[in-house]
Amino acid sequence: MTQQMTILVAEDELDIRNLLKIGLEENGYTVIAASNGKEAWEIVQAQTINLAILDVMMPAMDGFSLLRKIRESCTFPVIFLTARADEIDKVLGLGLGADDYLVKPFSMAELIARVAAQLRRSNEYLSQSQKGKAPAIVTYGDLSLDKDKCCAYRAGNLIDLDAKEYLLLLHFMEHPEKVFTKRQLYQAVWNGEYYEDDNTVMVHISRLRSKIEAEPQKPRYLKTIRGIGYKLHYTGDEA
Numbered sequence: 001m002t003q004q005m006t007i008l009v010a011e012d013e014l015d016i017r018n019l020l021k022i023g024l025e026e027n028g029y030t031v032i033a034a035s036n037g038k039e040a041w042e043i044v045q046a047q048t049i050n051l052a053i054l055d056v057m058m059p060a061m062d063g064f065s066l067l068r069k070i071r072e073s074c075t076f077p078v079i080f081l082t083a084r085a086d087e088i089d090k091v092l093g094l095g096l097g098a099d100d101y102l103v104k105p106f107s108m109a110e111l112i113a114r115v116a117a118q119l120r121r122s123n124e125y126l127s128q129s130q131k132g133k134a135p136a137i138v139t140y141g142d143l144s145l146d147k148d149k150c151c152a153y154r155a156g157n158l159i160d161l162d163a164k165e166y167l168l169l170l171h172f173m174e175h176p177e178k179v180f181t182k183r184q185l186y187q188a189v190w191n192g193e194y195y196e197d198d199n200t201v202m203v204h205i206s207r208l209r210s211k212i213e214a215e216p217q218k219p220r221y222l223k224t225i226r227g228i229g230y231k232l233h234y235t236g237d238e239a
Helices: 014-026 037-046 063-071 087-096 108-129 163-174 182-189 200-212
Strands: 006-010 030-034 051-055 078-082 100-103 137-140 143-146 151-154 157-159 222-225 229-232
Touching: 006 014, 006 037, 014 030, 014 108, 030 037, 037 051, 037 063, 051 063, 051 108, 063 078, 063 087, 078 108, 087 200, 100 108, 137 163, 143 163, 163 182, 163 200, 163 229, 182 200, 182 229, 200 222
Parallel strands: 006 030, 006 051, 051 078, 078 100
Antiparallel strands: 137 143, 143 151, 151 157, 222 229
16 A cells, blocks of 8 residues: 555654654655755645655744645645644644644654554545546535535535545535534544544634634534534524
8 A cells, every 4th residue: 555655754853854764665655855844845846745744843934834835735644743742733733734743752653653544544535535426416505515526615616625624524514413522523534543632623623614604703504512512503694
């Protein structure tokens, strides 16, 4: 599975960059390395990338700025590396569209496992979207999803969603009116072990609301059920 996969490593510390390159290549991946965010962005524009590992603090362009540019046109998985152990980098990175997060110093074995998991989920997502079958359109209120093209629309206008936001919305639209806990949503979309203090679901729900709701603070679609979780419930023109 891994032999065709190309991974971008953007890390300004030479020792860590070399460690990542050697470790990933030993596991069958093709690795393209960059020493700063600007160089990494040029690689993204010129190469087909299947997954990116980005350091947060880099010269020329930091990891957050790089991720913003990547998410304008690309949906491949992104794993952040940071020397900071607090939550601010994690919440900000996930909010910008990162898929995973590791704090330095990290275990190479854990990184390899996370890379494999992200690529597996990405491949499953792409294979499902590319199956030759009749178009499948899911609608709810003013929202619609084209499952073959993996596109979402509100009142006929295209909504710019990343892969995880799309999968979240698809899960809600295939189960309208049903309440889901954060654990259930995490297991459905990320297919991994859920930790009670993980902000991943909350951050992605907030991002999804900002894109599908006219007034995210007064959602017409994605409702919070206090103490339980979330559900898709269309309230029309109600506040």
